[in-house]
Amino acid sequence: MKQLTVKDLFTKDLEDNSTVALEGSIKTIRGSKNISFIELNDGSCLKSAQVIVKKNNENFEAISKLPIASTITVEGTFVKTPDAPQPFEVHGEKVELVGHSNSDYPLQKKKQSYEYLRTIAHLRPRTNTFYSVFRIRSLAAFAVHEYLQHNDFVYVNTPIITSSDTEGAGEMFRVTTLDPNNLPKDENGKVDNSKDFFKTETNLTVSGQLPEEAFTMAFRNVYTFGPTFRAENSHTPRHASEFWMIEPDMAYTRLPGMMDVAEGLLKYVINYVLEHAKDELAFLDENVKPGLIEKLKNTANKDFARVTYTDAIKILQDADKEFKVPVKWGIDLQSEHERYLCEEVYKRPTFLTDYPRDIKAFYMRDNDDGKTVAAADCLVPGIGEIVGGSEREEREDVLNDKIHEFGLTPEEYDWYQELRKYGEIKHSGFGIGFERLVMYITGMENIRDVIPFPREPGSAKF
Amino acid sequence: MKQLTVKDLFTKDLEDNSTVALEGSIKTIRGSKNISFIELNDGSCLKSAQVIVKKNNENFEAISKLPIASTITVEGTFVKTPDAPQPFEVHGEKVELVGHSNSDYPLQKKKQSYEYLRTIAHLRPRTNTFYSVFRIRSLAAFAVHEYLQHNDFVYVNTPIITSSDTEGAGEMFRVTTLDPNNLPKDENGKVDNSKDFFKTETNLTVSGQLPEEAFTMAFRNVYTFGPTFRAENSHTPRHASEFWMIEPDMAYTRLPGMMDVAEGLLKYVINYVLEHAKDELAFLDENVKPGLIEKLKNTANKDFARVTYTDAIKILQDADKEFKVPVKWGIDLQSEHERYLCEEVYKRPTFLTDYPRDIKAFYMRDNDDGKTVAAADCLVPGIGEIVGGSEREEREDVLNDKIHEFGLTPEEYDWYQELRKYGEIKHSGFGIGFERLVMYITGMENIRDVIPFPREPGSAKF
Numbered sequence: 001m002k003q004l005t006v007k008d009l010f011t012k013d014l015e016d017n018s019t020v021a022l023e024g025s026i027k028t029i030r031g032s033k034n035i036s037f038i039e040l041n042d043g044s045c046l047k048s049a050q051v052i053v054k055k056n057n058e059n060f061e062a063i064s065k066l067p068i069a070s071t072i073t074v075e076g077t078f079v080k081t082p083d084a085p086q087p088f089e090v091h092g093e094k095v096e097l098v099g100h101s102n103s104d105y106p107l108q109k110k111k112q113s114y115e116y117l118r119t120i121a122h123l124r125p126r127t128n129t130f131y132s133v134f135r136i137r138s139l140a141a142f143a144v145h146e147y148l149q150h151n152d153f154v155y156v157n158t159p160i161i162t163s164s165d166t167e168g169a170g171e172m173f174r175v176t177t178l179d180p181n182n183l184p185k186d187e188n189g190k191v192d193n194s195k196d197f198f199k200t201e202t203n204l205t206v207s208g209q210l211p212e213e214a215f216t217m218a219f220r221n222v223y224t225f226g227p228t229f230r231a232e233n234s235h236t237p238r239h240a241s242e243f244w245m246i247e248p249d250m251a252y253t254r255l256p257g258m259m260d261v262a263e264g265l266l267k268y269v270i271n272y273v274l275e276h277a278k279d280e281l282a283f284l285d286e287n288v289k290p291g292l293i294e295k296l297k298n299t300a301n302k303d304f305a306r307v308t309y310t311d312a313i314k315i316l317q318d319a320d321k322e323f324k325v326p327v328k329w330g331i332d333l334q335s336e337h338e339r340y341l342c343e344e345v346y347k348r349p350t351f352l353t354d355y356p357r358d359i360k361a362f363y364m365r366d367n368d369d370g371k372t373v374a375a376a377d378c379l380v381p382g383i384g385e386i387v388g389g390s391e392r393e394e395r396e397d398v399l400n401d402k403i404h405e406f407g408l409t410p411e412e413y414d415w416y417q418e419l420r421k422y423g424e425i426k427h428s429g430f431g432i433g434f435e436r437l438v439m440y441i442t443g444m445e446n447i448r449d450v451i452p453f454p455r456e457p458g459s460a461k462f
Numbered sequence: 463m464k465q466l467t468v469k470d471l472f473t474k475d476l477e478d479n480s481t482v483a484l485e486g487s488i489k490t491i492r493g494s495k496n497i498s499f500i501e502l503n504d505g506s507c508l509k510s511a512q513v514i515v516k517k518n519n520e521n522f523e524a525i526s527k528l529p530i531a532s533t534i535t536v537e538g539t540f541v542k543t544p545d546a547p548q549p550f551e552v553h554g555e556k557v558e559l560v561g562h563s564n565s566d567y568p569l570q571k572k573k574q575s576y577e578y579l580r581t582i583a584h585l586r587p588r589t590n591t592f593y594s595v596f597r598i599r600s601l602a603a604f605a606v607h608e609y610l611q612h613n614d615f616v617y618v619n620t621p622i623i624t625s626s627d628t629e630g631a632g633e634m635f636r637v638t639t640l641d642p643n644n645l646p647k648d649e650n651g652k653v654d655n656s657k658d659f660f661k662t663e664t665n666l667t668v669s670g671q672l673p674e675e676a677f678t679m680a681f682r683n684v685y686t687f688g689p690t691f692r693a694e695n696s697h698t699p700r701h702a703s704e705f706w707m708i709e710p711d712m713a714y715t716r717l718p719g720m721m722d723v724a725e726g727l728l729k730y731v732i733n734y735v736l737e738h739a740k741d742e743l744a745f746l747d748e749n750v751k752p753g754l755i756e757k758l759k760n761t762a763n764k765d766f767a768r769v770t771y772t773d774a775i776k777i778l779q780d781a782d783k784e785f786k787v788p789v790k791w792g793i794d795l796q797s798e799h800e801r802y803l804c805e806e807v808y809k810r811p812t813f814l815t816d817y818p819r820d821i822k823a824f825y826m827r828d829n830d831d832g833k834t835v836a837a838a839d840c841l842v843p844g845i846g847e848i849v850g851g852s853e854r855e856e857r858e859d860v861l862n863d864k865i866h867e868f869g870l871t872p873e874e875y876d877w878y879q880e881l882r883k884y885g886e887i888k889h890s891g892f893g894i895g896f897e898r899l900v901m902y903i904t905g906m907e908n909i910r911d912v913i914p915f916p917r918e919p920g921s922a923k924f
Binding site: 003044100102122191198200217340396 | 623635640676691915923
């Protein structure tokens with residue numbers, strides 16, 4: 001008898017009264033002296049199969065007392081139940097315990113807080129909520145790859161350990177093999193990094209963009225999708241110390257083309273999840289975030305708004321609303337401004353373009369007005385910034401001037417400047433914080449609840 | 463006029479004498495007083511388009527002197543050339559310089575050593591060899607995702623920064639934000655790790671397997687695909703300090719099923735590259751590794767060999783060959799043994815199974831003979847071990863005993879043991895060193911040449 005999965009039972013058109021064999025974990029068990037009802041889950045889908053064991057079964061006494069999460073094998077009869085809430089049940093004939101569990105299993109049926117579940121992050125994927133979240137995370141990651149690969153983007157694994165610093169995007173973690181209790185010192189009594197593993201100070205990457213651009217010059221369309229790090233003492237629901245970023249970069253492309261790719265990518269991922277995670281989205285819509293599916297369909301079907309920073313400033317100044325941080329041209333927009341624009345004014349994802357050059361990174365391409373850069377951020381309702389992108393300054397002389405103007409150390413960017421010295425190619429790129437995208441798609445409101453084992457100040461367990 | 467890519471010219475069935483617009487980089491330029499021949503590459507494919515500029519063109523003098531890697535736009539006529547080696551040429555009518563380069567461009571046409579090219583890792587993707595290698599790397603990565611996702615595996619991003627140590631698989635890099643010139647000390651004068659960012663000592667992961675198993679319990683079939691690290695002072699062509707690993711793990715699966723998935727995955731990836739990187743493989747077959755395509759087709763079409771460690775020992779002992787390390791039951795097989803088995807005896811990828819328990823990790827499942835574990839490594843000709851896998855010990859009591867027997871600290875594995883305490887589920891998994899797979903597929907012999915910016919002792923540039 002071929003073993004089937006629970007998903008097989010739901011998706012393969014099995015004949016009524018056919019014989020089936022299953023192996024799975026007891027999700028719930030209830031019953032009476034004469035009958036036990038077991039929800040059997042084997043991980044193949046969110047749903048469980050209802051297995052019925054009756055008193056005349058030789059293992060009835062033992063099975064009916066099993067703790068949740070015990071593993072059993074079941075041979076029995078698949079019976080369609082057109083009048084019941086579930087479409088079928090399995091009448092267990094041969095039911096055997098193959099893996100123990102314990103009665104103090106922490107995931108009993110009642111609702112538990114997300115805070116508590118974070119303390120048992122090794123068990124929480126077994127709950128319906130986190131099963132849904134992490135399956136969607138996986139599907140979204142694949143959809144990212146599929147969209148970009150099918151559009152001829154080349155995946156580049158830029159280095160995680162780095163001796164350079166992308167524009168000082170954030171505080172960095174140091175990577176070392178020096179013995180902290182026996183550090184080598186130089187003649188000035190400072191730590192001698194030349195004795196370290198890489199013979200220099202190294203850190204965890206905050207962005208793969210700069211090394212990635214070397215590949216843009218060769219492959220035209222490239223992307224990274226890997227972990228990045230921020231050593232910031234930040235405790236907000238939107239910041240983690242370790243998170244994944246998607247960074248596409250495109251040669252021969254200007255800002256409008258870049259926004260087309262970002263919008264196309266987001267819509268593709270959302271549509272992919274809508275199609276492949278129907279049960280999971282339905283569960284989240286019903287139990288976590290009412291209206292979730294409707295929101296996702298809206299996002300997938302409407303053009304994103306596009307407005308310049310300068311026009312957005314006017315809209316905010318004219319708004320019939322008091323902001324905590326006063327609005328004037330040149331400010332770095334705060335969450336309250338961003339949310340007002342995408343939630344109140346446009347009511348959908350919104351690209352803001354052409355930001356003041358002084359509040360943006362050195363590598364963004366100067367516009368001809370001398371005041372702004374060709375940058376575009378995408379703001380989405382409920383989350384805020386989800387995409388940050390720009391044209392990259394490809395003019396060797398302008399880039400050189402900006403490296404000096406921004407007070408950077410030119411020697412650290414020698415190879416980056418050589419990408420222009422040996423061939424100026426206009427190009428544009430953007431970054432998506434993958435966890436923010438997963439938050440948007442799942443409706444989860446804390447980044448710690450969309451990362452398998454989140455890292456935050458003071459916590460790196462598991 | 464819509465701009466086309468070079469790939470469009472090769473793949474879209476354009477009409478003879480149609481008008482085209484291109485933008486690209488000069489790969490080579492040669493000619494005479496009256497005519498210039500430009501190989502124009504825009505990254506869209508390995509091949510370049512031949513652009514012809516004649517003396518009557520208003521920019522002829524300027525264009526014909528341009529250094530390699532200059533960016534130009536071309537408007538001209540697409541002309542089929544059935545009698546020439548290349549299928550078409552573009553007669554450039556309007557040709558303009560849009561991005562400078564310099565005459566000391568380091569990638570002139572002659573062959574350069576891989577050692578030299580590693581020093582200009584930011585430019586080497588522009589060579590035909592590295593273009594081919596890194597496009598294949600990207601396609602192989604996608605094929606891994608596609609195979610596993612289409613077989614219902616859930617992608618899990620296990621943590622990079624970790625406070626635990628998978629079985630002491632290798633030396634680790636420490637991650638810290640403490641100021642090395644001003645370290646906080648405890649009462650014994652040792653560094654006080656409780657003052658560090660995560661309030662404990664943390665390292666870069668050597669494997670995602672243990673945290674991943676938490677997800678196996680929920681999702682049945684899972685995989686990781688991310689960077690892993692070894693702080694080993696190793697200078698061999700097969701070791702890097704930072705590399706990517708693929709680690710599938712499958713519930714309700716024993717060793718034969720695990721080998722089926724590993725074999726299926728390797729063959730799928732090879733077939734995917736054979737289909738999607740024809741030009742690149744042809745280039746590598748001709749210029750880097752003669753016989754490459756034939757080897758890959760063989761691998762994709764033949765069943766892998768499977769033999770127990772114990773039988774393999776007998777084969778080696780009976781071999782008409784002197785080994786440097788004498789063969790007896792219980793030894794950790796050396797490269798010379800592994801290569802003899804897969805290159806001389808089986809002449810194809812070969813699974814070795816059921817290794818002595820004492821030379822394998824604590825989490826591998828004990829066989830009933832008391833001497834061996836249900837482990838399987840796959841050896842491939844020319845590379846050696848490419849897959850290492852096993853059944854995972856799911857029995858709580860046996861696992862507990864092995865943690866003690868192997869001298870590990872039980873407290874560090876409390877959550878890992880709880881995965882069994884709350885539901886013993888048999889499962890199996892394996893790891894593939896992604897770079898070794900890329901080496902096998904591309905024929906490159908040094909791991910530094912299949913990693914965009916390799917990290918090795920003493921070097922973390924870019």
